[in-house]
Amino acid sequence: MWHRLLDHILPGEIVGKSTGFTEDIHLDPAQPSFGFLTGIRQLVRYLRAREKNLLMPYDIGIKNEAAYIKSLGANALEDKFHGLYNAILNHWFPSSEGYIIEAQVNVDGGIPEFVVRKVVSTGKNTFSRCPVHVTELKRPSLWTEAGKVKVDRELVGYQETGLKETTYSKIFGLAGIGSRWKMTALIKSGGPDPDLLQDWRADIASDASYSLMEPIVAQAKRLR
Structure with missing residues (x-):
């Protein structure tokens, strides 16, 4: 159920797709490896990147x-x-x-x-x-x-x-x-x-x- 919450937190194109990081983790709920800790790690990495303006151009x-x-x-x-x-x-x-x-x-x-x-x-x-x-x-x-x-x-x-x-x-x-x-x-x-x-x-x-x-x-x- 938690990935539904993630859908609301992250942009739609992030969930289930590559975020462009070298060590990317694909968030695909259909995959057996898709779990709570995996998603939390991805969320933290995304938020850190957003803070550094790596995922968006000018505000x-x-x-x-x-x-x-x-x-x-x-x-x-x-x-x-x-x-x-x-x-x-x-x-x-x-x-x-x-x-x-x-x-x-x-x-x-x-x-x-x-x-x-x-x-x-x-x-x-x-x-x-x-x-x-x-x-x-x-x-x-x-x-x-x-x-x-x-x-x-x-x-x-x-x-x-x-x-x-x-x-x-x-x-x-x-x-x-x-x-x-x-x-x-x-x-x-x-x-x-x-x-x-x-x-x-x-x-x-x-x-x-x-x-x-x-x-x-x-x-x-x-x-x-």
């Missing part, structure tokens, strides 16, 4: 904000996108992992939309605040060749400033024109041009964009 708040911005059309102003990009950055770089996201803080060369810093205590009242990631945005009406050149140029400038400040070997960059986005990394030991990690994609809040951004963010989090 409902991000999805709704993206839909709202889309409803504004091509003439939406740049600042209408700040909430969406801020929420996405907080999703990937939470303060619980030591990250702080600064919004529109003056740096050498201008004011980027967001700078992600890794804040680490290095002693009594001393801290390391290395920039890890920079975001520069433009309004959707600038989705032109000239607009793409402009946002790329400004983003690289902010990345160059970040490299002077950070102890890390590279700094990641997110360029956005409306909901379209791309990601790069500027390397200290490299040339003046950043490495292209992901070329322009539509709809930064989509499930496809989530999947593309996830491994890039993982690279940023491995910086030491």
Whole structure:
């Protein structure tokens, strides 16, 4: 009887199917091995994965904000996108992992939309605040060749400033024109041009964009 309760707790597609884990346990009530402890183990694993956002893309708040911005059309102003990009950055770089996201803080060369810093205590009242990631945005009406050149140029400038400040070997960059986005990394030991990690994609809040951004963010989090 307990598997009926499980049907109410877990999404329907989880019960009786693979959850994508390497050591997956198939929950099939018809199998003799299907028992109470097996189901509890599967439930615990699912809940842990859900907590770590491994089984779902962006949450409902991000999805709704993206839909709202889309409803504004091509003439939406740049600042209408700040909430969406801020929420996405907080999703990937939470303060619980030591990250702080600064919004529109003056740096050498201008004011980027967001700078992600890794804040680490290095002693009594001393801290390391290395920039890890920079975001520069433009309004959707600038989705032109000239607009793409402009946002790329400004983003690289902010990345160059970040490299002077950070102890890390590279700094990641997110360029956005409306909901379209791309990601790069500027390397200290490299040339003046950043490495292209992901070329322009539509709809930064989509499930496809989530999947593309996830491994890039993982690279940023491995910086030491």
